[in-house]
Amino acid sequence: MPIEIPVSTRRISQDDFGNLAFEVMSHVFSFHNEFGRFFNEKIYKRELAGRMAGIDLEVPITVTHDTFEKIYYLDVLVNGTGLFEFKAADAIHPKHQGQVINYLLLSDLAHAKIINSRPEKVEHRFVNCAHRLNDLRNSEIRFIDWDDGVPGARKFKEILVSLAADWGVGLELALYEQALAHFLFGEAEIMVTGTSGNLGFQRFRLAAHEVAFRLTSLNKKQESFAVHLQRMVLHTNLKAILWANITHHEIDFSVFRGPGR
Numbered sequence: 001m002p003i004e005i006p007v008s009t010r011r012i013s014q015d016d017f018g019n020l021a022f023e024v025m026s027h028v029f030s031f032h033n034e035f036g037r038f039f040n041e042k043i044y045k046r047e048l049a050g051r052m053a054g055i056d057l058e059v060p061i062t063v064t065h066d067t068f069e070k071i072y073y074l075d076v077l078v079n080g081t082g083l084f085e086f087k088a089a090d091a092i093h094p095k096h097q098g099q100v101i102n103y104l105l106l107s108d109l110a111h112a113k114i115i116n117s118r119p120e121k122v123e124h125r126f127v128n129c130a131h132r133l134n135d136l137r138n139s140e141i142r143f144i145d146w147d148d149g150v151p152g153a154r155k156f157k158e159i160l161v162s163l164a165a166d167w168g169v170g171l172e173l174a175l176y177e178q179a180l181a182h183f184l185f186g187e188a189e190i191m192v193t194g195t196s197g198n199l200g201f202q203r204f205r206l207a208a209h210e211v212a213f214r215l216t217s218l219n220k221k222q223e224s225f226a227v228h229l230q231r232m233v234l235h236t237n238l239k240a241i242l243w244a245n246i247t248h249h250e251i252d253f254s255v256f257r258g259p260g261r
Helices: 014-035 041-051 094-107 153-167 173-183 222-234
Strands: 055-065 068-078 082-087 111-116 123-128 140-145 187-194 197-208 211-216 240-246 250-257
Touching: 014 041, 014 082, 014 111, 014 123, 041 055, 041 068, 041 082, 055 094, 055 153, 068 094, 068 173, 082 094, 094 111, 094 123, 153 173, 153 197, 153 211, 153 240, 153 250, 173 197, 173 211, 211 222, 222 240, 222 250
Parallel strands: 082 111, 140 250, 211 240
Antiparallel strands: 055 068, 068 082, 111 123, 187 197, 197 211, 240 250
C-alpha cells in the first residue's frame, strides 16, 4: 500500500469531534495552568496521554512509491478518530494548518485541532478537511506550453502523473517534490547572473542536467507566477524550468526555456 498507518482510523461527525475536542481541551487548560507555557510540545502531549484513555502518540504514517519512502508522525490520535497537533510557537500560522490538512488526508480523517501551548493563554484552532484521497486520484492532465523534447521533461511528467494516481493530489507539495528529486536528478546549486555578472548560487531541484522543476498548487495568479518563472530562468544558466500546477482536479504542465535554448 502506498500509504500505511499502524492504527485503524474512523471519520466522525463535526459534532462528535467537537465533543471530543471539548474533553481534550479541558485537560489541556488544566495542565497548562499547572505546568505553565515554556515547556516544549512533547511534554504537554505526554501529560495529556497520562490523563486520557485511548491516546496514541507519534503515530507514524509511511508514504511510499517504488523506491521512495517518507514517514510522517501524528502528534496525538484519540480513539482513532480525532487528530490533535501540538505546537510551542509564537502563534498558529497558515503553514501549521497546511501541515494538518496533509495529515488528515493521509489518515483519512475529517477533523483536527491545533493546540499552541506557548502563548499566555492556550491558542487552539479547528481544522476540517472534506476531501478524501480516494476522490483525488483522477486529475485531468493539461499541457499549457509543453515539450517532451526538453531534457527530463517526459520523465518528470510521467513520474508526477504516477504519483498523483498512486497517492492522490492535495498532499503537501514538498512530498511530491522530494519524490521527484529522488527519481530524477536531485538538487544542485545554480549560478544566478545579473548586471554586474555572477551574483551567487541558488539551490534548485533538477529534472535533468541544467533543467530545474517547480511545483505549485495555485487556484489563482498562475499568469503572474509564470511571468516570474520566466524571469528566473533568464538569470541563470539553466536550459529550462519545468512547471506543474496541481489542484484538486487538474495538473497543468508548462516549460520555460532559457535564452537561445
